[in-house]
Amino acid sequence: xxxxATSIAAADTLKPPSTRKGVVGWVRANLFNxxxxxxxxxxxxxxxxxxxxxxxxxxFIDSAWHTGGAACHKVSGxxxxxxxxxxxxxxxxxxxxxxxxxxxxxxxxxxxxxxxSQNRKYWNRFLLYAWIAGxxxxxxxxxxxxxxxxxxxxxxxxxxxLTLLLSVFGLTAAYxxxxxxxxxxxxxxxxxxxxxxxxxxxxxxxxxxxxLFMASIIFPLFLPEGVTINKILRAQVAIILFTAAYIxxxxxxxxxxxxxxxxxxxxxxGLNYYLTMRLIILPQALKIVIPPTVSILIxxxxxxxxxxxxxxxxxxKTSQSVLSNxxxxxxxxxxxxxxxxxxxxxxxxxxxxxxxxxxxxSTEEY
Amino acid sequence: xxxxxxxxxxxxxxxxxxxxxxxxxxxxxxxHVLQGINLTVRKKERIVICGPxxxxxxxxxxxxxxxxxxxxxKIIVNGIELxxxxxxxxxxxxxxxxxxQHFNLFPHLTILENLTLGPVWVRxxxxxxxxxxxxxxxxxxxxxxxxxxxPGQLSGGQQQRVAIARxxxxxxxxxxxxxxxxxxxxxxxxxVLDVMIDLAREGMTMIVVTHEMGFxxxxxxxxxxxxxxxxxxxxxxQAFFENPQHERTKLFLSQILH
Ligand SMILES: Nc1ncnc2c1ncn2[C@@H]1O[C@H](COP(=O)(O)OP(=O)(O)OP(=O)(O)O)[C@@H](O)[C@H]1O
Ligand SMILES: [Mg+2]
Numbered sequence: 298x299x300x301x302a303t304s305i306a307a308a309d310t311l312k313p314p315s316t317r318k319g320v321v322g323w324v325r326a327n328l329f330n331x332x333x334x335x336x337x338x339x340x341x342x343x344x345x346x347x348x349x350x351x352x353x354x355x356x357f358i359d360s361a362w363h364t365g366g367a368a369c370h371k372v373s374g375x376x377x378x379x380x381x382x383x384x385x386x387x388x389x390x391x392x393x394x395x396x397x398x399x400x401x402x403x404x405x406x407x408x409x410x411x412x413x414s415q416n417r418k419y420w421n422r423f424l425l426y427a428w429i430a431g432x433x434x435x436x437x438x439x440x441x442x443x444x445x446x447x448x449x450x451x452x453x454x455x456x457x458x459l460t461l462l463l464s465v466f467g468l469t470a471a472y473x474x475x476x477x478x479x480x481x482x483x484x485x486x487x488x489x490x491x492x493x494x495x496x497x498x499x500x501x502x503x504x505x506x507x508x509l510f511m512a513s514i515i516f517p518l519f520l521p522e523g524v525t526i527n528k529i530l531r532a533q534v535a536i537i538l539f540t541a542a543y544i545x546x547x548x549x550x551x552x553x554x555x556x557x558x559x560x561x562x563x564x565x566x567g568l569n570y571y572l573t574m575r576l577i578i579l580p581q582a583l584k585i586v587i588p589p590t591v592s593i594l595i596x597x598x599x600x601x602x603x604x605x606x607x608x609x610x611x612x613x614k615t616s617q618s619v620l621s622n623x624x625x626x627x628x629x630x631x632x633x634x635x636x637x638x639x640x641x642x643x644x645x646x647x648x649x650x651x652x653x654x655x656x657x658x659s660t661e662e663y
Numbered sequence: 664x665x666x667x668x669x670x671x672x673x674x675x676x677x678x679x680x681x682x683x684x685x686x687x688x689x690x691x692x693x694x695h696v697l698q699g700i701n702l703t704v705r706k707k708e709r710i711v712i713c714g715p716x717x718x719x720x721x722x723x724x725x726x727x728x729x730x731x732x733x734x735x736x737k738i739i740v741n742g743i744e745l746x747x748x749x750x751x752x753x754x755x756x757x758x759x760x761x762x763x764q765h766f767n768l769f770p771h772l773t774i775l776e777n778l779t780l781g782p783v784w785v786r787x788x789x790x791x792x793x794x795x796x797x798x799x800x801x802x803x804x805x806x807x808x809x810x811x812x813x814p815g816q817l818s819g820g821q822q823q824r825v826a827i828a829r830x831x832x833x834x835x836x837x838x839x840x841x842x843x844x845x846x847x848x849x850x851x852x853x854x855v856l857d858v859m860i861d862l863a864r865e866g867m868t869m870i871v872v873t874h875e876m877g878f879x880x881x882x883x884x885x886x887x888x889x890x891x892x893x894x895x896x897x898x899x900x901q902a903f904f905e906n907p908q909h910e911r912t913k914l915f916l917s918q919i920l921h
Contacts, residue, residue, distance in 0.1 A: 561730050562767035566781035566833060567757030569749075576780060580771050658771075 369628065379628040380635045383619045387635075390455020390610040396447065400458040403435040407461060415650055417657065451529055455610030457639070459529070463601040463611065464643070467536040468594050474537065475544025476583070480574065482545065483552055493545070500542035505600050508535045513607040532604045540597040547589045551582035584658050591651035595644045602640075612636060679706040680739075681837055681868050682727060687736035689722060696722050697733070698892040704837070709869045711879040711900075714889035715915060720872045723889070724839045727870070728752075728759045741836055757785050760830030760838040764846050766822040768814035774801070774825050775810040781833045793832070800828040804858050820851025824858050831862075838862065840871040874919055880904060888912045 328338045359374025362381060369376035380387065389397045410431045413419045439458065442448035454462075481493035500508075512535040513528060520526065555578055563573040583590075605614035616632045619625055682704040689697040696719045704710055712720050725731040726738060729745055729752050738745040740755045769777050778797035782788040788796070801807040804824035806817075814822055823843055830838060840859065844852040856878050863869060863882045873879065879886050879900055886903040888896040888911075896903070896912045907913045 556767075558763060558765055558767035559769065561761075562763065562769065565728050565730065565756055565759070565761040566829075567753050567785040568781070569753055572784050576784065577769055581769075584771070 365624070367624070369625075375631050375634075376628045377631055379619065379625045379631050383625065386456075387612070387615050387619060387632075388456045390459065390615045391453045392455065392458075393447075393449060393453065396441075396449065399438040399441070399446070399449075400454075400456075403438040404458055404461060406431050406435055406438075407465065411465075415653075417654075451527055454529065456615045457612050459604075459609065460601055460612040462529070463533055463536060463604060464598045467533060467540060467601065468597060470537045471540035471544055471597065472590075472594075474541035476548050476579065478541060478545035479548035479552060482549055497542045497545050500539055501546070505535070505539050505603055506606060508539050509603060509607050511535070528607070529609060532607060532609055536597065536601060536604075539600075540593065543593045543597075544590060547586050547593060548582065550589070551584075551586035552578065554585055555582050584655075587651050587655050587658075591648055595647055598643055598647070599640060612639065680704070681706045681708070681741060682870075683737070683739045684726075685737040685739075687726065687733050687738055689719075689726060689731060689733045689735075696892050697726070699736070700894060702887075702894065704868065704870065706836075707866045707868055708885070709863055709867075709883050710871070710885050710887060711883040712870065712872045712887045712889060713874055713876075713879070713915070713919075714887075714895075718889040719892040720889050721841050724761075724841055724870055724872060727837075727839060728756045728761055730761075753785075757781070757833055758836045760833060760835035762823070762826050762830055762838065762840045762843045764842040766814070766819070766826045766846075768822055768826055768829070770814050773811055773813055774806075774817070777814065777825060778829050778832045781829070786833065797828070797832055800831045801825075803831075803861070804828045805854075818851060819847045820854045823847065823851075823855045827855075827858055827862070837868045837870065840869065840873065842872050842874075844873065844875060876904065876920060888915065890915075 329335045355374045357374075359372060360377055361369050361372045361374070362377045364372075364376075364378045365382070369378050385394070385397060389400055392400055410428055413424060413427070437443055437446065439454060439462075440449060440451070478493050478497060481489050482497065484490045484493070509532055512531040516531060517525065559577055559581070560573060563577040568576065602611060602613040604611050605617065608614075610618070613636060616636050620627075620629050620632055680703060682702070684700050684702045687697060687700040688695070700723060712723065714720055722731055726733050726745075727740060733745075741758050743751050743755055745752065745755065768774075769780070772780065775794060775797055778800065779790065779793040782793040782796065783790055786793075798807060798810065801810055804827055806821055806824050806828070809817060809821065809825075814825065817825065827838075827843075843859070844855050847855065852875070856875060859869070859871070859878070860882060869882075871878070871883075881900075883900050885897060886900050887894050888903070888907075888909070890911050896907065896909050898908075903912075904916065907916055
């Protein structure tokens with residue numbers, strides 16, 4: 298008996314074996330464990346040695362930052378001047394130069410709203426009001442025509458504000474539409490179901506570019522004379538319709554993953570279809586599909602750059618027109634690196650946020 | 664369990680009819696699962712249904728709150744006939760509690776939220792009041808201290824007791840149990856059965872599909888034996904276990920009682 302007691306006490310105080318081995322231990326365990334990994338590590342190191350120093354040299358040491366185009370051609374490194382000298386055009390496009398504070402303020406409002414919206418602590422009625430007020434303010438700033446703000450035609454909108462407009466509203470509208478389409482596709486009503494399937498399959502069978510062409514060139518032909526619909530709006534609708542179809546398919550996967558028992562438990566409490574979906578099924582199904590949904594949102598965000606094809610001056614198009622200026626011709630790597638960084642920040646924060654959301658939602662449950 | 668036995672003197676003394684099935688048939692495609700069920704359940708009556716796997720026990724009780732749709736005959740619950748009228752179905756579902764074999768708690772909601780969901784959204788009970796009721800029933804199933812946890816953090820027996828409390832929060836007139844203990848480890852079966860026995864003592868109308876024969880003996884007013892979609896035999900527990908009439912019943916009892 299006494300022996301038993303001591304052995305239990307010993308087991309109680311037993312600590313898990315230490316896994317910390319110091320730097321050398323870490324290197325050995327992670328980089329040189331086995332022949333294959335050692336070779337891989339050496340090859341990687343050699344490639345880094347070959348690549349990184351010249352890159353640093355090009356980007357930072359031999360580069361020009363605030364020169365004119367002619368001076369730039371003389372340096373051997375990167376010509377960041379093409380970005381710095383044309384910064385305001387790349388960012389704001391043809392928005393009247395001395396009024397460019399307006400899109401700037403609009404973007405700041407948008408960033409503030411997004412910042413607060415990403416924290417679920419703030420998801421309440423006030424945030425909704427803030428969005429409504431914010432949308433109104435942003436619209437006013439961009440469009441003008443009220444409170445002494447000079448009107449600016451939407452054909453003059455461009456650059457980053459346009460890209461943000463197309464993507465933020467494209468994605469926020471496409472998501473609920475996609476969810477509704479997914480529910481429709483699961484519906485008991487065969488007419489509705491067929492319609493949703495038809496829609497989803499049709500849209501998914503067509504590239505976004507052709508949808509954009511249709512929206513910008515073919516669609517206006519069907520409008521009665523004198524009626525015109527804003528070109529940006531048409532592109533926006535095309536992006537929404539396109540993205541929604543993809544979201545619908547992902548959400549459908551989540552819905553199919555739900556156990557029959559969840560529907561039955563909800564129904565046997567007397568919940569109707571709408572409440573069952575809203576309170577029981579969608580919260581679980583949408584959570585399961587956060588990763589693929591965010592993939593779609595990310596690619597939709599990047600796909601907004603396709604509007605350049607129908608001559609909307611989004612971020613990509615403004616950069617390209619800088620490059621067509623003879624003074625700055627030939628500096629496309631620099632400009633595209635800059636654009637890539639902006640797109641990367643957008644995509645990276647989306648995927649970061651999705652990981653955070655997943656983590657929060659899963660620690661809640663277990 | 665004997666000391667907890669519900670006294671036969673508590674037999675329902677009313678003739679008020681809670682559930683009535685008249686020549687009820689159901690098919691799954693070509694398969695005739697329920698073949699002419701006639702059953703009357705009075706208020707406060709407790710019925711145990713047993714029978715071999717696949718005999719249609721689950722399907723039968725699932726027809727009562729229309730988780731399954733019957734194709735012929737009538738089902739009348741609490742005076743309302745079950746038809747395609749979705750309003751009536753929702754009304755009946757709110758009055759009929761259902762406990763499943765696999766609990767079916769909502770994993771994304773806390774225990775407390777699981778319990779208040781129905782009252783708040785279906786009965787439109789104020790949230791505060793619903794929470795008080797929920798805590799009352801959680802006390803009753805001896806699990807109040809788990810109110811803020813999520814279902815995934817509870818043992819099977821605890822989850823099933825929560826599921827029972829969730830149904831009770833709707834103040835149902837009938838409780839349906841579909842093999843409530845058969846997914847549980849042996850040591851948890853008793854805690855769930857005890858809760859059900861308490862419920863019986865308070866006069867709840869209950870239909871229980873189970874193979875817990877001890878429970879049937881001490882709680883049921885009537886035991887039904889089903890086979891091939893029919894009610895083969897129906898009797899008081901005593902007569903049912905001591906003097907089964909049909910060969911199939913005898914065979915079944917010999918199999919489950921060893
Ligand atoms: N949704 C369904 N579609 C087709 N057949 C079904 C369906 N549900 C049940 N069945 C069949 O109906 C029969 C009766 O099923 P039911 O679940 O009612 O049996 P049970 O008596 O509850 O059996 P168990 O003791 O295994 O739970 C079984 O043969 C089953 O395979
Ligand atoms: Mg069953």
